[in-house]
Amino acid sequence: MLRRVTPILLTLLVVVLGVAALAARPTGEAPRRTADFVVLAGVAGLRWDDVDPQTTPTLWRMAQEGSIGSLSVRSARRPTCPVDGWLTLGAGNFAAWNGSRGTDACPAVGVTVEQPDGIGANLPDQGGVVRYNQQRQSWGAVPGALSESVRCSVAVGSGAAVAAARPFGRVDRYAPELPADPAPLLGSCVLSIVDLGAVSGEDPAARAEQARRADADLARVLAARPPRSLVLVAGVSDTGLPSRLHVAVADGPGWERGWLTSPTTGREGYLQLVDLAPTALAALGRPMPERLFLGRPAVTVGGRPADLSAALAAPADADRESAAQRRVTGWFFALLVGAQVLLALAVLPLLRRARRHAGPVGPTPVPRRVVATVELLLVAVALAVPAALLADVVPWWRGDHAGWWFATVTALLVAGGTAAVRFVPGHASTLGPLGAVAGLAVVVVAADVLTGARLQINGVVGYSALQGGRFAGLGTVGLGMFIAGSLLCAGWLAQRVRRQWRPMVVVAVGGLAAVVVGSPYLGADPIGAIALTAGVSVAAAISTGGWLTVSRLVWATMAGLALTIGYAVIDLRRPATERGSLGRFLAAVGDGTGGLTVHRSSSANFETLVNSPLTVLALLGALLVWFALLQPWGGLMRLFGIYPAMRAAMAGTAVAAVIGGVLSGSALDVAGAAGALAVPMAALAALRVLDHSADRTQPADGGPANGRPGGSPRIPDRGDLDAAPARSGGPAPDRPADGPADASVDAPADGSAGDAGGGDPARRTPGRDARASTEVATA
Numbered sequence: 001m002l003r004r005v006t007p008i009l010l011t012l013l014v015v016v017l018g019v020a021a022l023a024a025r026p027t028g029e030a031p032r033r034t035a036d037f038v039v040l041a042g043v044a045g046l047r048w049d050d051v052d053p054q055t056t057p058t059l060w061r062m063a064q065e066g067s068i069g070s071l072s073v074r075s076a077r078r079p080t081c082p083v084d085g086w087l088t089l090g091a092g093n094f095a096a097w098n099g100s101r102g103t104d105a106c107p108a109v110g111v112t113v114e115q116p117d118g119i120g121a122n123l124p125d126q127g128g129v130v131r132y133n134q135q136r137q138s139w140g141a142v143p144g145a146l147s148e149s150v151r152c153s154v155a156v157g158s159g160a161a162v163a164a165a166r167p168f169g170r171v172d173r174y175a176p177e178l179p180a181d182p183a184p185l186l187g188s189c190v191l192s193i194v195d196l197g198a199v200s201g202e203d204p205a206a207r208a209e210q211a212r213r214a215d216a217d218l219a220r221v222l223a224a225r226p227p228r229s230l231v232l233v234a235g236v237s238d239t240g241l242p243s244r245l246h247v248a249v250a251d252g253p254g255w256e257r258g259w260l261t262s263p264t265t266g267r268e269g270y271l272q273l274v275d276l277a278p279t280a281l282a283a284l285g286r287p288m289p290e291r292l293f294l295g296r297p298a299v300t301v302g303g304r305p306a307d308l309s310a311a312l313a314a315p316a317d318a319d320r321e322s323a324a325q326r327r328v329t330g331w332f333f334a335l336l337v338g339a340q341v342l343l344a345l346a347v348l349p350l351l352r353r354a355r356r357h358a359g360p361v362g363p364t365p366v367p368r369r370v371v372a373t374v375e376l377l378l379v380a381v382a383l384a385v386p387a388a389l390l391a392d393v394v395p396w397w398r399g400d401h402a403g404w405w406f407a408t409v410t411a412l413l414v415a416g417g418t419a420a421v422r423f424v425p426g427h428a429s430t431l432g433p434l435g436a437v438a439g440l441a442v443v444v445v446a447a448d449v450l451t452g453a454r455l456q457i458n459g460v461v462g463y464s465a466l467q468g469g470r471f472a473g474l475g476t477v478g479l480g481m482f483i484a485g486s487l488l489c490a491g492w493l494a495q496r497v498r499r500q501w502r503p504m505v506v507v508a509v510g511g512l513a514a515v516v517v518g519s520p521y522l523g524a525d526p527i528g529a530i531a532l533t534a535g536v537s538v539a540a541a542i543s544t545g546g547w548l549t550v551s552r553l554v555w556a557t558m559a560g561l562a563l564t565i566g567y568a569v570i571d572l573r574r575p576a577t578e579r580g581s582l583g584r585f586l587a588a589v590g591d592g593t594g595g596l597t598v599h600r601s602s603s604a605n606f607e608t609l610v611n612s613p614l615t616v617l618a619l620l621g622a623l624l625v626w627f628a629l630l631q632p633w634g635g636l637m638r639l640f641g642i643y644p645a646m647r648a649a650m651a652g653t654a655v656a657a658v659i660g661g662v663l664s665g666s667a668l669d670v671a672g673a674a675g676a677l678a679v680p681m682a683a684l685a686a687l688r689v690l691d692h693s694a695d696r697t698q699p700a701d702g703g704p705a706n707g708r709p710g711g712s713p714r715i716p717d718r719g720d721l722d723a724a725p726a727r728s729g730g731p732a733p734d735r736p737a738d739g740p741a742d743a744s745v746d747a748p749a750d751g752s753a754g755d756a757g758g759g760d761p762a763r764r765t766p767g768r769d770a771r772a773s774t775e776v777a778t779a
Contacts, residue, residue: 033285034254037229038191040280041221042089042159043214044082044198045239046247048316055208056215058222059233059249064308066251067300069260069271070315073237073246074468076137081106082159082198085237085273087129089193090163092277092293093141097162098132106200106239113161119173121161126169138600142167145292146277150191150284156182157195159236164193178217183224190284194221200239228253230283234276242326243466245319250300252283258300265471266524267457268301269314272468317398321458322466324397328406329460332388333613336676339381340617344624346374347683351634354690371691375433375684380418382437382680385461385481385673386444387413392455392462406460430688431643434681435492441485441677442513445478449522453478461673473524474517476666477614480673482523483532483656486513487539488678491649494543502543502645510536510652527664530564535656542651545644604665614672621675625682635686642689653678 048070053060075084076096083097097111114122126143133141144167147153154173155164164171173188186192196214199207218233225231230253235246248260248271259268262275274295281288282297305311353366387410396405417440426432448455456462456475463475474482490509494502514536516522518529609615629636640647653674661670 033283035228035230035252035283036190037187037226038280038283039186039194039221039225039229039231040089040163040192040276041194041196041218041231041233042086042163042236043196043211043233043247044085044159044200044235044237046199046211046214046235047244047319048247048312049319050199050207050211051247051312056211058215058219059247060308062218062222062231062233062251063249063312065256066249067255067258067260068250068304068311068315069248069269069298070245070318070465071234071248071271071273072265072465072468072471073235073243073273074466075237075273076133076139076141079106079238079241079243080273082237082239083107083111083162086159086162086195087143088141088273089234089236089276090146090165091133091141091143092145092274092289092295094137094139094274094294095133095141095143096137098129098136106237111158111162113158113171113174113176115174121155121165121171121174123161123165123169123171126165126167130167138603139294140292142292144168145289146280147172147191149281149286149289150189152189152191154185154189154192155195156185156193157197159195160193161195164191178220181224182220183226186221186224187226191280196221198239199235222251230255230280232276232279234273236273242323245315245322245465250279250298255300257304257306258302259304260298261301262298263296264294266520267472268303269318270465270471271298317395318458318465321395321397322464324402324406325458325460325462325464326466328403330613331403332406332410332460333617336381336384337613337616337620339384340620340676340680343374343377343381343680343683344620344628347378347624347687348628350374350687351628351683351690354635354687355633371687375687376418376422378680378684379421379433379437380414382677383414383417383421383440384410385477385676386441387417388461389448389455389459389478389481390444392459430639430685430692431492431495431646434488434646434685437677437681438485438488438492441481442489445474445482445485446516448478449474449516453523473522474528476661476664476669477673479517479523479525479528479660480614480657480670480675481677482513482517483528483535483660483670484653484674484677486510486532487535487649487653487656488646488681490536490539491543491643491645491647494645494648495643499544502648503540506536506540506543506645506648506652510539525664528660528670531656531660531663531670534659535652535654537652538655539648539652541648543645543648601663601665605662605667608665608669609667612667612669612672614669615667617672617676618668621672621679624679629682629686635690636682639682639685639689646685650678650682 050056051059051063073080073085073088074094075088076094077084080088081097084095087095087097112124114124116122129143133139133143142148143162144165147164147166152172153164154175155161155171156175156178158176161171161174164174173185175185178194179185194217196217197210199210199214201207222231231251233247233249233251235248237246238244250260260271261268262271262279264272264275272295274293275298276295278288278293278295279298288297350366350371353364354371388406390413391406391409394405394409396402396409399405421427421433421436421440424432424436427436453462453473456473456478457471458464461475461477463470465471486509487506490506490513493509494505497505510532514529514532517525517532523529625636628634640650654671657671657674658668661667664670
């Protein structure tokens with residue numbers, strides 16, 4: 001009865017932990033009406049390094065009094081050129097202007113604006129633009145959704161006309177440029193959109209002159225602003241490649257001296273272009289078209305330094321880091337893939353020759369120094385991704401040669417981590433390096449998440465604010481590392497306790513990891529938490545040995561479904577602006593727009609599968625495991641038979657990584673990040689377990705131990721095992737925590753007899769023929 005009830009209790013425990021983590025969300029107040037008028041002023045290409053007291057005194061004073069942030073100008077097309085940025089601003093959703101454009105530079109706005117009556121204007125191409133976004137894009141954007149949400153709007157300049165045009169092309173009030181006295185025009189409607197020009201190129205003098213002209217026009221807008229008005233200044237787009245972060249400033253009642261943020265970013269000081277339209281409507285107290293807007297109203301939070309120069313250093317530094325991150329990420333993962341390939345080629349002959357023969361005739365063993373060197377390289381390559389994450393502690397992006405600085409810092413961290421693993425107590429045991437590497441990875445990722453995920457944002461192995469996909473919590477690579485590290489740690493710890501306690505250890509460690517991943521305060525990744533729950537359930541089910549039977553798979557599936565349903569019910573009961581990704585998807589399914597989400601997810605999976613270097617890592621790891629490590633000569637099956645908890649951990653890692661990647665739209669990226677950590681450690685453990693495949697216990701009287709006359713074999717006690725040197729100077733075999741009395745440690749997962757003696761489970765039982773023992777252990 002206890003054995004039948006235990007899986008049910010463990011499943012309930014995993015579900016309760018997961019729902020508790022996902023259900024708690026930071027409390028936030030709904031945005032309240034703060035203004036009678038809103039003025040949106042856009043300057044395409046304006047960055048924070050263009051702002052200073054001499055060149056842009058008006059914007060400087062406005063930033064000093066108002067709230068500031070870094071603006072991600074993502075649209076439906078990359079890079080976001082001015083016409084795409086203005087269109088996205090007016091749609092409150094990721095939109096793009098139809099038509100072709102060059103790949104090296106962004107063209108001017110260049111739209112046709114007709115003025116049939118001298119009051120408003122008309123965009124004759126607007127109908128085609130609406131159809132293009134509805135039929136050819138997967139975001140469901142409706143250009144003009146912002147202007148449709150107010151009774152009257154004003155546009156000044158061609159870019160503003162693109163943002164203010166209604167879906168049928170009409171602009172209510174239009175002026176091609178600011179009049180001598182803008183006050184009557186800006187006060188004629190509650191919403192005004194002003195095009196202040198563009199700042200383009202990389203020549204400092206040219207950019208300063210363009211920024212000076214935009215600042216002079218901004219001074220006229222501020223002088224003519226209506227009473228009780230909110231003025232938003234934004235660098236609405238890029239003006240060339242590469243993409244950058246841009247200026248966002250809000251000045252008005254209730255927006256004094258803070259950081260701008262929104263629910264779409266969840267990070268102080270960051271805003272998205274799609275958030276500007278909802279912010280304008282929320283400030284005016286107008287209802288929002290929830291089905292059309294992907295953005296959420298911005299809010300201001302405290303904590304900004306009193307000195308504006310010190311405050312502006314943060315967004316300017318974030319812009320430099322995000323620009324450097326794009327240049328460095330490609331070659332880092334290319335080098336990582338190359339290192340993994342070379343090590344895989346080096347490991348294959350070692351696996352072939354690692355099994356030692358008990359008889360006098362056999363292949364010449366590989367020199368111990370060569371094996372030790374390969375083991376250190378395996379540890380180093382497994383620590384490369386955690387070291388790259390930790391490298392962001394040092395501001396490497398501020399130097400002239402950012403890539404070299406990053407490479408130097410990462411190499412030093414890899415060397416330090418490898419040395420720590422080499423000299424940690426227990427390194428000589430079969431699973432010692434695996435447990436140490438997994439523990440280091442978990443500590444690095446968990447410490448970053450617990451301190452606000454500051455190493456993830458704009459990090460080489462994190463996520464980029466320029467992409468606009470994620471701004472807080474765990475990224476794709478971080479999730480893969482954390483899944484692999486936490487489950488391997490759970491398996492390593494479970495292997496050290498008795499059989500009946502192993503599922504509890506796996507659930508305890510995995511459940512805590514699910515809380516870290518899913519909590520909105522920490523990892524903020526409900527999809528990752530659901531995937532990790534499924535992996536933990538699989539690992540707990542087979543941690544005591546045996547195969548993944550149908551009943552065990554059913555319990556694991558039920559745990560994942562129960563967590564998903566529980567979180568979905570809670571998320572759907574929240575207000576629409578506070579829902580998570582799962583709640584928004586289910587709401588979209590209810591109103592008939594869920595197909596767009598499915599289409600976006602499938603498109604993202606395909607694009608990531610084809611273009612991501614992590615796909616290569618995932619496929620390379622799968623090939624090495626399947627065609628080498630899982631072969632009879634590969635050692636992994638022997639490792640799994642002797643250490644069933646490690647087999648459970650690796651199976652759970654594979655399940656969680658694949659589910660998490662597919663459901664989040666990142667294909668095999670999560671699996672690639674997990675494999676970069678788990679596969680080298682699996683190869684190292686397989687080498688060590690093969691190295692001890694022919695180890696023999698000593699007979700009691702010193703006679704032969706092969707079942708021949710002359711003495712009966714004895715089981716060595718713990719002191720004998722600890723003192724026994726490894727063969728040929730190799731690592732000393734470890735022993736199970738169960739001791740000689742627990743034969744379950746040594747029983748292969750397939751139910752064969754296995755090694756029932758004490759000591760290291762990888763060592764043979766006395767009295768067996770060498771070849772027979774080898775065949776049984778590898779079956």
